[in-house]
Amino acid sequence: xxGETEPxxxxxxxxxxxxxxxxxxxxxxxLGSDSRVSAGASVVxxxxxxxxxxxxxxxxxxxxxxxxxxxxxxxxxxxxxxHSTEIGEDxxxxxxxxxxxxxxxxxxxxxxxxLIVAGWDRRDGGQVFATLNxxxxxxxxxxxxxxxxxxxxFVDAEYRRGMSKEECQQFVVNTLSLAMNRDGSSGGVAYxxxxxxxxxxxxxxxxxxxxxFVDQ
Amino acid sequence: xxxxxxxxxxSYDHFTAVHLKTLPVLFFTFRNAVVEGSLNNSGGxxxxxxxxxxxxxxxxxxxxxxxxxxxxxxEGMIVADKNCSKIHYISPNIYCCGAGTAADTEMTTxxxxxxxxLHSLSTxxxxxxxxxxxxxxxxxxxxxxxxxxxxxxGGVDCNGPHLYSIYPHGSTDKLPYVTMGSGSLAAMAVFxxxxxxxxxxxxxxxxxxxxxxxxxxxxLGSGSNIDLCVISKGKVDYIRPxxxxxxxxVRTGDYKYTRGTTGVLTKAVKPLDLELLVESVQTMDxx
Numbered sequence: 001x002x003g004e005t006e007p008x009x010x011x012x013x014x015x016x017x018x019x020x021x022x023x024x025x026x027x028x029x030x031l032g033s034d035s036r037v038s039a040g041a042s043v044v045x046x047x048x049x050x051x052x053x054x055x056x057x058x059x060x061x062x063x064x065x066x067x068x069x070x071x072x073x074x075x076x077x078x079x080x081x082x083h084s085t086e087i088g089e090d091x092x093x094x095x096x097x098x099x100x101x102x103x104x105x106x107x108x109x110x111x112x113x114x115l116i117v118a119g120w121d122r123r124d125g126g127q128v129f130a131t132l133n134x135x136x137x138x139x140x141x142x143x144x145x146x147x148x149x150x151x152x153x154f155v156d157a158e159y160r161r162g163m164s165k166e167e168c169q170q171f172v173v174n175t176l177s178l179a180m181n182r183d184g185s186s187g188g189v190a191y192x193x194x195x196x197x198x199x200x201x202x203x204x205x206x207x208x209x210x211x212x213f214v215d216q
Numbered sequence: 217x218x219x220x221x222x223x224x225x226x227s228y229d230h231f232t233a234v235h236l237k238t239l240p241v242l243f244f245t246f247r248n249a250v251v252e253g254s255l256n257n258s259g260g261x262x263x264x265x266x267x268x269x270x271x272x273x274x275x276x277x278x279x280x281x282x283x284x285x286x287x288x289x290x291e292g293m294i295v296a297d298k299n300c301s302k303i304h305y306i307s308p309n310i311y312c313c314g315a316g317t318a319a320d321t322e323m324t325t326x327x328x329x330x331x332x333x334l335h336s337l338s339t340x341x342x343x344x345x346x347x348x349x350x351x352x353x354x355x356x357x358x359x360x361x362x363x364x365x366x367x368x369x370g371g372v373d374c375n376g377p378h379l380y381s382i383y384p385h386g387s388t389d390k391l392p393y394v395t396m397g398s399g400s401l402a403a404m405a406v407f408x409x410x411x412x413x414x415x416x417x418x419x420x421x422x423x424x425x426x427x428x429x430x431x432x433x434x435x436l437g438s439g440s441n442i443d444l445c446v447i448s449k450g451k452v453d454y455i456r457p458x459x460x461x462x463x464x465x466v467r468t469g470d471y472k473y474t475r476g477t478t479g480v481l482t483k484a485v486k487p488l489d490l491e492l493l494v495e496s497v498q499t500m501d502x503x
Contacts, residue, residue, distance in 0.1 A: 042401065045389040065387075071353075
């Protein structure tokens with residue numbers, strides 16, 4: 001028993017090895033994520049909702065280290081709350097993304113999490129921001145997490161400007177399903193959040209309701 | 217020539233790959249001993265032994281939560297305590313099971329318990345489980361995983377019963393059933409099979425008992441008895457032990473022999489002449 005210590009997954013950091021996606025449509029945004037949280041080879045939570053609210057109409061999608069991502073989201077939630085009270089109205093999506101970016105940039109050596117910020121505000125409508133490694137860039141759509149590598153081709157080929165809300169939701173679900181099939185660190189159920197002027201709608205799509213493709 | 221790949225974050229990796237490639241596969245190979253020896257020569261360091269042997273779990277039932285834990289504390293491969301208490305008090309309505317380094321779980325839960333009592337006095341309200349969760353996760357994140365405390369936090373507050381699992385790096389999950397510790401996989405197998413929402417108290421206690429028993433019997437790091445803590449609105453049942461799953465065996469024989477078991481053949485008595493040389497008395501200072 002010379003090399004006997006605890007099982008490796010106990011000392012491995014808990015990661016949200018993940019697939020996350022956010023996409024903008026004419027009147028808002030749709031965010032999607034899988035639900036698997038792993039520590040090494042063990043799944044510690046198979047139903048985690050990685051779409052975390054920063055404000056009523058601004059959500060962020062978590063990926064990377066679970067502790068780092070959760071902590072950033074909670075801190076920014078608090079900071080946005082203060083900020084929106086100070087300005088007396090709902091915050092802009094760009095403000096939320098900037099707050100996330102500031103933390104990601106300042107602590108970039110210590111943190112290993114990537115958050116995609118997306119939401120709707122009165123000034124610019126639906127917006128999606130990527131904050132990888134401390135940059136801030138607005139994009140028509142963004143994907144992230146370990147599962148995103150498998151679907152870059154799919155999203156690049158299938159994305160079209162000016163999709164309707166339902167087409168966007170279907171696009172997100174298809175992307176998640178493909179990624180969850182190929183990536184070992186993604187799986188479980190799919191969470192979809194749709195944000196537009198009318199409000200925020202959260203939906204869960206269970207495993208057997210996900211779309212199937214060639215090999216199933 | 218067979219090569220062995222060892223996974224994990226141990227400092228072995230580089231050295232292992234180099235040394236094991238040169239070993240032929242024999243019937244009996246003492247690979248680990250050879251690697252450990254050469255590790256010391258090459259300047260590598262052995263990982264410190266941490267005791268994480270534990271099975272802890274929790275389940276939300278109709279009126280509250282049931283927390284369960286085994287009672288074995290290990291120091292490497294030796295059982296240091298056969299009946300330790302892993303379910304810690306946080307507040308009258310909130311309890312917390314701890315896996316990982318025993319000192320870390322003990323001190324962390326005590327610190328948060330103290331802060332929570334002060335917070336509760338300051339707000340004038342009964343403490344909430346979500347508050348305890350926030351305090352614990354913010355402290356653990358601050359220490360970046362160096363505090364090895366993996367916790368199952370459960371309680372009943374004004375918003376109903378809640379159950380959280382908290383990991384050493386500071387991430388938390390809010391779920392209807394959770395397991396932690398080296399025996400968590402065995403316990404989770406039982407939960408995934410038999411958990412149902414809105415169970416009755418007795419069914420929930422049976423489920424938790426069976427989950428801990430699975431950990432005790434299938435994991436080397438867990439053992440001894442099963443402790444339960446049933447928390448419902450206005451009532452806490454701290455049952456220690458709930459089930460003595462590993463009672464010490466009763467010996468069938470005895471090493472005491474009665475007088476006369478061995479037959480005496482001959483007896484010879486020789487008195488020893490001893491002279492009393494010095495007799496002195498030293499008084500003890502008891503002032």
